[in-house]
Amino acid sequence: MTESTQQPVPSTATSEPLRILITGSAGFIGSHLVERFLNEGHTVIGVDNYISGQRSNTELFQEHPRFTFIEADVSYGIPYEGEKLDWVMHFASPASPPHYQQFPVETLMVGAQGTQNGLELAHAHGAGFFLASTSEVYGDPLVHPQPETYWGNVNPIGVRSCYDEAKRYAEAITMAYHRSRGVNIRIIRIFNTYGPRMRPDDGRVVTNFIHQSLSGKGLTVYGDGYQTRSFQYIDDLAEGISRLMRVAYHLPVNLGNPDEYTIMQFAQEIKDLIDPKAEIIFNDMPQDDPKQRKPDISLAKNLIDWQPTISLSSGLGNVIKLFID
């Protein structure tokens, strides 16, 4: 069940052309996968209902001859009637706390019914199923850094549970389809990722700090600012995803940047890049906010010879440049 390889593997960049359906194609991460796969010569079918995705992310590719788009809520089915798929990649979900707390039931559904609809579609096509899970399955971790074998510390009834438990469920049902129906699966646990095309109202720390700095407002820090996060640039994540598609490994793989920063260090980095005089404003910590989170990426290193290559200052520079342009 858990075949693995210690050999470096080629990414999708060198594979024969594939037909790939991506749910959440208009989301931040989804749209970068669409872009990458189109550039590599693959055919891409995007699916989104725009609950948190952005229409501008569909418009980017709408003239591309190998891109088609289906507007649909995948929790109620994936209305794809086309040729045989090679991959179903399930990236649809509200992912930032302000969004999933605004849509708790929809977030739960896209983790359960949405994942199952993707698995059924993959099963029907004999395609691979690629699940975007999250470091949120580790909750407020008691083990640091977090290896994939850590079972997590999640409050099942807290205000974040609509997302965390939905993703844990998504992993469980993905494993169930693999074990009982033989679906060829991949599961990644994505740690904090940033880059171009994040929603301006994403509500997470990267966009918040950049917007606040650019607009001359103070930077809002929740709690004492000593909680840590790791920040991965989107291109590093896309490379990891692409490589994992080529390896027959069916258990979860962490993809994140292990360079750990406190929120305060991060605020300082953004201040330095934009406005060294920006103030920092301290607010109360939201309920169940994790105090620290950092990926153990040994598995990805061994399995797909992957590690992040883009530094925080370089990645942030790219994002800020786009905001300013």
Place this chain on the structure above:
Amino acid sequence: MTESTQQPVPSTATSEPLRILITGSAGFIGSHLVERFLNEGHTVIGVDNYISGQRSNTELFQEHPRFTFIEADVSYGIPYEGEKLDWVMHFASPASPPHYQQFPVETLMVGAQGTQNGLELAHAHGAGFFLASTSEVYGDPLVHPQPETYWGNVNPIGVRSCYDEAKRYAEAITMAYHRSRGVNIRIIRIFNTYGPRMRPDDGRVVTNFIHQSLSGKGLTVYGDGYQTRSFQYIDDLAEGISRLMRVAYHLPVNLGNPDEYTIMQFAQEIKDLIDPKAEIIFNDMPQDDPKQRKPDISLAKNLIDWQPTISLSSGLGNVIKLFID
């Protein structure tokens, strides 16, 4: 959101007649609730698809004027068209490891779609929604005994996760409907329960040991037998459920017997009652089997003045008597 009372409350035994829909009515616990509520003068609608429920548990009540039965898989909808309900009680799920591991996808679905269908029905009727959750949400606990505030230690991708994660998801979506749609909810975490009408092939320790003793076979112990369990008699559980229905408390409540026995002590108790000469056969521990589990029932004591009153030897005596009759 979390009103509570320190006053003893009356059980459903003293309430005005209610109309109660119970999913999983042909299951072990469901059938005892049907019996109790009918005896108290309430109207009961049972729903089951017999994936693990038993037809004999429906036949018991089919002549009763206040009982109706709907054969349906609640994961695909609850086809109830009758008068206004007071309660929707969601007790449908395979619950023993051999059953849920045989039906992993169905178990996941009844936790997600099944729970949601029950919540929607309750919402449409302005009825209360009562979720049967489980001590399995604590997984292999690192805190002992387990209070409701413990977040658990569950392997999201293990062979038990189809049940454990389904129930954690069920709690999360129940809280989401309470918070965002105002549904009047109850959540109980049921610890090991035994009594008449357990399936003979239930696969859990009580029925296994009794069957093995009665048939002159050795008693099968997994691992070294020093893992502990608490065993609650079904009538104690039903009393706790009945009382909780009368209290406006919306967070999870443990219902279980805190008297803790090792599996070896338990084997001895059953041997003494049936066949003191029975052998004990040791087998390997199944994957992710919890090493100990014991409820902290302080909350139920304070909230509904409840604690188990039936001793293990007395409860076991009742069950064994029925097997022998």
